[in-house]
Amino acid sequence: MSAPSTNPLRDPQDRRLPRIAGPCGMVLFGVTGDLSRKKVMPAIYDLANRGLLPPGFSLVGFARRDWADEDFAEVVHDAVKQHARTEFREEVWEQLSEGFRFVPGDFDSADSFDHLRAVIDELDELRGTGGNHAFYLAIPPGAFGKVVAQLEGHGLTDPGGSAGVGGERWRRVVVEKPFGHDLGSAQDLNQILHSVFPEGSIFRIDHYLGKETVQNILAMRFANSMFEPVWNSNYVDHVQITMAEDIGIGGRAGYYDGIGAARDVIQNHLLQLMALVAMEEPVSFEASALRIEKQKLLSSVRLPEDLAGTTARGQYAAGWAGGEKVRGFLQEEGIAKSSTTETYAAVTLHVDNRRWAGVPFYLRTGKRLGRRVTEVAVVFKRAPHLPFDATETEELTQNALVIRIQPDEGLTMRFGSKVPGTQMEIRDVNMDFAYGGSFTESSPEAYERLILDVLLGDPPLFPRTEEVELSWRILDPVLDFWAAQDTLGKRPEQYDSGSWGPAAAEEMLARDGRIWRRP
Amino acid sequence: MTTMELTDTNSAAIAAEFVRLRRAAGSPAMGMVMTLLVVAEAEHAEAAVISARQAAQEHPARVLGVVVEAKRGHGQVDATVGIGDGWGGESALIRLTGEVAKHPASVVLPLLLPDSPVVVWWPGKAPADPAADPIGRLAQRRITDAAAGRRPTAAMRAACASYTRGNTDLAWTRLTPWRALLAAALDQQPSSVSRVSEVGVVAERANPSADLLARWLGDRLHAKVTRRTSEGPGITEVTLTTAAGDLRIARPDGRLATLSTPGRPDRPIALKRRSVPELLNEELRRLDEDEIYAATARSLAVAASTSRTTTDRRGTTK
Numbered sequence: 003m004s005a006p007s008t009n010p011l012r013d014p015q016d017r018r019l020p021r022i023a024g025p026c027g028m029v030l031f032g033v034t035g036d037l038s039r040k041k042v043m044p045a046i047y048d049l050a051n052r053g054l055l056p057p058g059f060s061l062v063g064f065a066r067r068d069w070a071d072e073d074f075a076e077v078v079h080d081a082v083k084q085h086a087r088t089e090f091r092e093e094v095w096e097q098l099s100e101g102f103r104f105v106p107g108d109f110d111s112a113d114s115f116d117h118l119r120a121v122i123d124e125l126d127e128l129r130g131t132g133g134n135h136a137f138y139l140a141i142p143p144g145a146f147g148k149v150v151a152q153l154e155g156h157g158l159t160d161p162g163g164s165a166g167v168g169g170e171r172w173r174r175v176v177v178e179k180p181f182g183h184d185l186g187s188a189q190d191l192n193q194i195l196h197s198v199f200p201e202g203s204i205f206r207i208d209h210y211l212g213k214e215t216v217q218n219i220l221a222m223r224f225a226n227s228m229f230e231p232v233w234n235s236n237y238v239d240h241v242q243i244t245m246a247e248d249i250g251i252g253g254r255a256g257y258y259d260g261i262g263a264a265r266d267v268i269q270n271h272l273l274q275l276m277a278l279v280a281m282e283e284p285v286s287f288e289a290s291a292l293r294i295e296k297q298k299l300l301s302s303v304r305l306p307e308d309l310a311g312t313t314a315r316g317q318y319a320a321g322w323a324g325g326e327k328v329r330g331f332l333q334e335e336g337i338a339k340s341s342t343t344e345t346y347a348a349v350t351l352h353v354d355n356r357r358w359a360g361v362p363f364y365l366r367t368g369k370r371l372g373r374r375v376t377e378v379a380v381v382f383k384r385a386p387h388l389p390f391d392a393t394e395t396e397e398l399t400q401n402a403l404v405i406r407i408q409p410d411e412g413l414t415m416r417f418g419s420k421v422p423g424t425q426m427e428i429r430d431v432n433m434d435f436a437y438g439g440s441f442t443e444s445s446p447e448a449y450e451r452l453i454l455d456v457l458l459g460d461p462p463l464f465p466r467t468e469e470v471e472l473s474w475r476i477l478d479p480v481l482d483f484w485a486a487q488d489t490l491g492k493r494p495e496q497y498d499s500g501s502w503g504p505a506a507a508e509e510m511l512a513r514d515g516r517i518w519r520r521p
Numbered sequence: 522m523t524t525m526e527l528t529d530t531n532s533a534a535i536a537a538e539f540v541r542l543r544r545a546a547g548s549p550a551m552g553m554v555m556t557l558l559v560v561a562e563a564e565h566a567e568a569a570v571i572s573a574r575q576a577a578q579e580h581p582a583r584v585l586g587v588v589v590e591a592k593r594g595h596g597q598v599d600a601t602v603g604i605g606d607g608w609g610g611e612s613a614l615i616r617l618t619g620e621v622a623k624h625p626a627s628v629v630l631p632l633l634l635p636d637s638p639v640v641v642w643w644p645g646k647a648p649a650d651p652a653a654d655p656i657g658r659l660a661q662r663r664i665t666d667a668a669a670g671r672r673p674t675a676a677m678r679a680a681c682a683s684y685t686r687g688n689t690d691l692a693w694t695r696l697t698p699w700r701a702l703l704a705a706a707l708d709q710q711p712s713s714v715s716r717v718s719e720v721g722v723v724a725e726r727a728n729p730s731a732d733l734l735a736r737w738l739g740d741r742l743h744a745k746v747t748r749r750t751s752e753g754p755g756i757t758e759v760t761l762t763t764a765a766g767d768l769r770i771a772r773p774d775g776r777l778a779t780l781s782t783p784g785r786p787d788r789p790i791a792l793k794r795r796s797v798p799e800l801l802n803e804e805l806r807r808l809d810e811d812e813i814y815a816a817t818a819r820s821l822a823v824a825a826s827t828s829r830t831t832t833d834r835r836g837t838t839k
Contacts, residue, residue: 019697
């Protein structure tokens, strides 16, 4: 943490005091992208509005545009007005926008980075950012190498100055997924970043980990006593982790083609969710303790032998979704008719440890599915004996605990209850805890939390190199298997847009005698 | 918002009305996390309940406004019960007349939500000893506002003198952004020169927050504190004198502040005075004892009893 314990105004008991980052600034590469405009810029404003940014915080935009500082401020202003979560306040905007700078430039041009360096030095002088800067690479990973080399070549990765004044000076780098497209490329990418930044200065954003509900998984599991006793293979039948989107690939053909659902979602979000749901209790909530448990879990994940029967993939076909006529994946602009990129992926995973032996984890994700939803469903075994007639419990299925990540965050518990009346009839009912109902509607956006953590240098919510590489190790055999299928002419199955995925996915669970939950 | 007027009623009828309104709205489920009691004078009661509802936006609550209309006359309980309006909680404004006005706790007790915490807020005049007050006794958290009355300094002294675990005052809540900035500013000083020898707090004349801030800084930093008077609004300047020079936060207009530290350029920072619902919101976020406020209040109470205005004592008083 940045706060030295010698500060007499700090006291661990003083929990009102928010953590405010020390003097610093951020350099944003790729300011014109969706990510920057919809997430990063609004989050920065929201942080400022909540009083969590340091005085003098500065934001430097870097892009191939012929803009002046004012044009950049205009872009941020629009993004903030449109997407910020908190109310727009003139006095906050005034002081924040004074720290906006823009550097027009090209990743190849040494002049641009000379200019960037001059701007940063000037900000240190003028705004007191103290040599501390985070470089946010909201750009395609293909360009990381160039940018990182330029940063190093121009001395921008060296914070300079003497350490000791309010802690170490720092330079950090922030990257977004995809963290490579297989183990090899992920290792290459890590090598590029590591060649310049130490691991502790690399922040990989998986915005799911910044979500309140995901952090609540830890609270739910480790702060309560009623869940842990049943959280194992004695009681749990299987676990389903779903991330469904109702939209297609939209204009992202260039990014999506060749990547597909498994790389885009399973490798990062779903495996991270699985790790949090299945890992053992960490010794503490320190970054290192959490990482050890997540790594342990990920390294005990095993794929079944028969990949044909335990995985499924598909592509959405033209049709009607939610009352709208939509194109199929192969008809999307920029997608070749012959593309074998999957828009739906499901995999079965086993965990080789005592807690989870024999409990399959089913992970699925897809585009153009029934509705937008992300959830973890822990499905319990049936009661070993039912002192009722078979007809009385016909409508009773398995108990389930569902952690709803988005939208409509909360927990659902499904159990059997008697239907009122003279007959004994037992049917499933749901009990709901709505996060939005019991706590704030305006819980901070994941990006606010994550950006603040970057500035504070607080790493628990960021996946580390090892986790990224372990995830690829899990997924690579599936990707290779699918690639081999392609060469045999077995293409991904078409599924109806607006449905819950291809028949192959249903069959995959049917083989185990189970069915997918309708989320 | 769906509301219902109940005349000459009692607690059971009010509780039944809550359930009836919920059923009528189609959602009998409750996600409420606390009961918030608002004890106010008649003319401010409605506004106070609205403030409480806004504050409770983050924490859906059963908000119960308790108003004593008149202590004489025929004993009667009247209530306005409401739910909805894009909010997960529910509220009732309960007006008491006659003999029952002396026993407000008897009306409120049956209406407390099971198990969940109870918070009481006096938006105006507070009892001399909130924890001993019949309604205050029902609550884990008792929120007063020294600045709301006509004699803020006296009210704050009373609050400090009667401090009991669970008491808190909005005068302290108002300081959080100041305290956070001061702590962050001091974080940035090299430890060799961060010893603060003198503290200056400038604020409008009667400002309980400034007194608390001065006391907190003096106790934490073991430094001499000077309190000076300005035109306001609120606190206008705080200076920490170190060997390297002055750390200063100046906020002349109540919204934009400038942070000056030795050897660095001045930096602007938004430091707006916050509204009551915002303050209440912060209060409701934590319901455990605030040890730092406790220490500051006790220390101030001791100082007040020995009637010293500036301090050079060492250590906090327990």
